[in-house]
Amino acid sequence: MTDLTVGRSPEPAAPARARREWYGIAGRYGAGLLLLVLFAYNAAFTPNFLTPTALLDVQLRQAAPVTIVALGMALVIALAGIDLSVGSVMAVAGQVGALSLVAGLDPVPAIVLALLASAACGAFNGVLVARYGVQPIIATLILFIAGRGIAQLLSDGALISFRSPDFQFLGLGRIAGIPMPVVLMVLVAAALWFVVRHTGYGRTLPATGGNEPAARLAGVRTGRVKLVAYVTCGVLAGLAGLAAIAITSASDANNVGLGVELQAIAAVAISGTPLSGGRITVGGTFVGAVTLVLLRNTLVAHGIPTEIAQIVTGLVIVLALFLQRRGR
Amino acid sequence: MSSEPLLRMRGIDKDFAGVPALSGVDMTVAPGEVRALIGQNGAGKSTLIKVLTGVHRRTGGRIRFAGRDVDFGSPQEAQRAGIAPIYQEVNLIPYRSVAENVCIGRAPRRFGLLDWRAVNAEARERLAALGVHVDVTRPLHTYPIATQQMTAIARALAFDARLVIMDEPTSSLAEHEVGILLDVIRRLRDAGVAVVFVSHRLDELYAVADTITVLRDGRTVADAPIAELSKYELVSAMLGRELAESGRRGHRTDAAAEPVVLEASGLRRPPALNGSSVSVRRGEVVGLAGLLGSGRSETARAIFGADPPRGGEVRVAGEPAAFAAPRDAIRARIGFCPEDRKAEGIIPELSVRENLTLALLPRLTRRGIVDRARQREIVARFVDRLGIKLAGPDQKIGELSGGNQQKVLLARWLCTRPDLLILDEPTRGIDVGAKQEIRDLIGELADDGLSVLLISSEIEELVTGCDRVLVLRDGATVAEFSGAGISEDAILHAMAEGVSAGVRTEGGTDD
Numbered sequence: 001m002t003d004l005t006v007g008r009s010p011e012p013a014a015p016a017r018a019r020r021e022w023y024g025i026a027g028r029y030g031a032g033l034l035l036l037v038l039f040a041y042n043a044a045f046t047p048n049f050l051t052p053t054a055l056l057d058v059q060l061r062q063a064a065p066v067t068i069v070a071l072g073m074a075l076v077i078a079l080a081g082i083d084l085s086v087g088s089v090m091a092v093a094g095q096v097g098a099l100s101l102v103a104g105l106d107p108v109p110a111i112v113l114a115l116l117a118s119a120a121c122g123a124f125n126g127v128l129v130a131r132y133g134v135q136p137i138i139a140t141l142i143l144f145i146a147g148r149g150i151a152q153l154l155s156d157g158a159l160i161s162f163r164s165p166d167f168q169f170l171g172l173g174r175i176a177g178i179p180m181p182v183v184l185m186v187l188v189a190a191a192l193w194f195v196v197r198h199t200g201y202g203r204t205l206p207a208t209g210g211n212e213p214a215a216r217l218a219g220v221r222t223g224r225v226k227l228v229a230y231v232t233c234g235v236l237a238g239l240a241g242l243a244a245i246a247i248t249s250a251s252d253a254n255n256v257g258l259g260v261e262l263q264a265i266a267a268v269a270i271s272g273t274p275l276s277g278g279r280i281t282v283g284g285t286f287v288g289a290v291t292l293v294l295l296r297n298t299l300v301a302h303g304i305p306t307e308i309a310q311i312v313t314g315l316v317i318v319l320a321l322f323l324q325r326r327g328r
Numbered sequence: 329m330s331s332e333p334l335l336r337m338r339g340i341d342k343d344f345a346g347v348p349a350l351s352g353v354d355m356t357v358a359p360g361e362v363r364a365l366i367g368q369n370g371a372g373k374s375t376l377i378k379v380l381t382g383v384h385r386r387t388g389g390r391i392r393f394a395g396r397d398v399d400f401g402s403p404q405e406a407q408r409a410g411i412a413p414i415y416q417e418v419n420l421i422p423y424r425s426v427a428e429n430v431c432i433g434r435a436p437r438r439f440g441l442l443d444w445r446a447v448n449a450e451a452r453e454r455l456a457a458l459g460v461h462v463d464v465t466r467p468l469h470t471y472p473i474a475t476q477q478m479t480a481i482a483r484a485l486a487f488d489a490r491l492v493i494m495d496e497p498t499s500s501l502a503e504h505e506v507g508i509l510l511d512v513i514r515r516l517r518d519a520g521v522a523v524v525f526v527s528h529r530l531d532e533l534y535a536v537a538d539t540i541t542v543l544r545d546g547r548t549v550a551d552a553p554i555a556e557l558s559k560y561e562l563v564s565a566m567l568g569r570e571l572a573e574s575g576r577r578g579h580r581t582d583a584a585a586e587p588v589v590l591e592a593s594g595l596r597r598p599p600a601l602n603g604s605s606v607s608v609r610r611g612e613v614v615g616l617a618g619l620l621g622s623g624r625s626e627t628a629r630a631i632f633g634a635d636p637p638r639g640g641e642v643r644v645a646g647e648p649a650a651f652a653a654p655r656d657a658i659r660a661r662i663g664f665c666p667e668d669r670k671a672e673g674i675i676p677e678l679s680v681r682e683n684l685t686l687a688l689l690p691r692l693t694r695r696g697i698v699d700r701a702r703q704r705e706i707v708a709r710f711v712d713r714l715g716i717k718l719a720g721p722d723q724k725i726g727e728l729s730g731g732n733q734q735k736v737l738l739a740r741w742l743c744t745r746p747d748l749l750i751l752d753e754p755t756r757g758i759d760v761g762a763k764q765e766i767r768d769l770i771g772e773l774a775d776d777g778l779s780v781l782l783i784s785s786e787i788e789e790l791v792t793g794c795d796r797v798l799v800l801r802d803g804a805t806v807a808e809f810s811g812a813g814i815s816e817d818a819i820l821h822a823m824a825e826g827v828s829a830g831v832r833t834e835g836g837t838d839d
Binding site for chain 2: 198199200201202203204206207210211213214215216217218219220221278279
């Protein structure tokens with residue numbers, strides 16, 4: 001190999017540097033700032049916004065499934081990967097859970113079965129990526145397409161409705177007045193935060209994503225790190241799927257989790273996490289997901305058509321990416 | 329060379345952000361001349377080629393090509409003028425047929441459609457002229473790299489290339505393929521095409537080149553008919569001779585009494601490794617010398633399990649050890665600082681703290697939880713011990729200077745308390761002060777009982793810092809020097825000519 005020697009680029013001048021730092025901060029905390037702005041705006045102009053019902057039951061509960069999926073997505077994106085299959089995995093988990101309940105299983109075994117199914121989906125993705133080196137977008141595209149087909153096949157395309165108050169607790173119940181989906185979302189975020197910050201796995205994750213050959217030479221089992229991330233991402237998608245069907249007490253394989261993969265990726269992106277890997281921010285992802293949901297709800301609540309709301313969401317993502325790039 | 333030169337580069341300068349990569353480089357090539365271009369990593373070979381082919385704009389100097397002054401703004405422009413670079417990673421279209429790759433962009437048409445018969449016939453003919461006979465309708469990627477390179481050459485000639493530049497074309501070829509390639513170069517020469525040939529395999533250069541240009545630190549240090557430059561002179565010119573006799577490591581006289589920590593013999597992983605052997609005793613610094621492509625890094629990677637060897641034996645503390653992955657080698661208390669710090673060493677976005685303790689992580693973790701207090705304490709200790717300059721342990725490693733990054737990587741291994749540390753070019757690309765600090769540190773560590781396998785392209789670093797020096801050539805150990813027998817002269821001779829004086833084969837007899 002003949003390398004060319006390139007000198008270190010000179011330090012930027014002070015004003016340019018200050019500007020870059022400002023952009024950096026804006027890029028990192030942009031989603032949080034936007035959340036504050038949205039909150040303040042709604043507090044001032046949206047009737048009944050500052051009530052527990054509106055905040056917990058409407059905003060946060062709606063945000064819960066997307067947020068749980070986005071947290072799993074953040075793991076995979078920290079490895080410079082992506083998981084397009086999460087929406088289909090939600091549908092699969094919903095179908096398996098619903099079928100198990102209809103077959104007479106108790107809620108707990110039904111939940112376990114559904115989560116096992118989603119773990120298997122995640123393992124499929126993980127093995128393709130980690131063991132066979134398939135590009136993540138292609139590897140997970142397989143289940144993105146086939147997964148929903150499998151889900152539909154499980155009930156021959158029919159909607160499965162069930163009655164199981166214990167199971168529905170997952171979607172409709174409350175602990176200390178807080179809706180279960182919100183409780184789940186906070187628990188998942190807290191657990192993930194702990195894993196990322198305090199465990200050995202949490203440290204090997206950004207190392208593998210940041211420089212895989214270097215991590216391997218330092219003894220990190222990079223393949224296993226990836227596999228675990230994809231399985232976790234699958235299980236979290238499954239959990240989100242169960243919460244979704246518990247709310248409606250019916251599993252509709254055609255609609256559960258539809259489009260959630262893109263919302264989850266968007267949530268991670270606006271949290272200031274580069275898709276090139278090496279970084280993860282649990283808090284940022286949480287805020288990013290909640291912000292996107294609140295943004296859409298705010299626009300819709302003020303009579304702005306859904307189409308326009310979607311365009312605005314797109315613009316917000318562009319802004320977030322712009323700030324990140326300038327902050328580098 | 330009586331004819332008017334085809335290419336004349338005069339006083340070429342090139343700066344990158346004020347740092348000179350080339351200063352006043354000259355090179356001429358006549359039609360039908362094969363010119364070898366050689367130099368160490370960073371000597372400026374690639375930069376020179378990129379300036380010539382329009383990838384980089386030169387900062388100063390003149391280039392005349394085919395009788396006129398030129399200043400190529402893009403590789404396409406250079407290509408149109410008749411300069412064709414053939415890269416190591418062939419830049420063709422792997423899933424199209426050989427014929428399409430040869431003719432693409434200028435394929436014969438009939439009635440507005442591709443005339444496949446004519447395309448195939450032309451490709452077949454052009455390859456046959458190079459002595460290559462293959463089924464041109466098969467996709468390119470189904471052929472070995474040698475054939476792909478031939479295709480690239482045929483394609484270049486189809487565009488009336490007058491100067492073909494080959495940048496290390498043989499590094500990934502098997503031996504018989506190298507023969508074919510050299511043969512093609514001779515055919516090009518006979519057809520009046522000029523060739524610039526970059527390679528580090530001296531035998532190839534001497535087999536095929538007419539003239540040679542040697543670069544060092546961005547300057548031309550030799551320019552001569554190759555017959556007038558011996559291999560020894562070539563290597564001396566390439567590496568420079570700046571031996572400082574002072575500061576030489578006090579060679580251990582008692583080393584032979586120490587137990588053997590590492591014994592690797594007959595390591596094979598073709599084409600790079602063809603039976604290299606290495607042994608290191610406790611507290612010994614063993615140097616690995618050799619030209620680029622001689623298999624130094626590959627030997628280290630094979631021992632460490634990064635690219636496990638396909639043949640040969642590795643013994644650690646006398647026990648057979650076949651590491652399938654670096655993790656296994658680390659468990660056996662071996663550490664490895666790779667050559668390319670950026671690509672394989674640092675994790676730029678992570679903090680110094682995380683980078684430093686990455687290899688130690690399994691031992692810092694109890695039931696999955698990282699012991700942060702111990703982590704902080706270890707980082708503080710090594711930052712202090714190695715004099716690493718940083719704003720704080722949470723600073724990103726990517727923001728540190730090269731020397732400080734290297735110290736963090738050394739600390740990454742030292743904190744695992746290894747028995748053997750393999751260092752691949754540990755002082756490359758760092759400033760002089762840090763260089764000396766790291767060299768001193770290696771000596772101190774060895775005095776404390778650490779065994780070190782030191783790979784370096786700087787001969788004086790090996791001469792002054794090692795108890796023993798092994799020389800690799802074409803993937804095999806060809807010479808060994810120890811104690812007073814270590815001299816710059818001896819090492820250079822062995823690197824250049826593979827003189828096997830003093831080769832001692834070890835292993836297999838002690839039990």
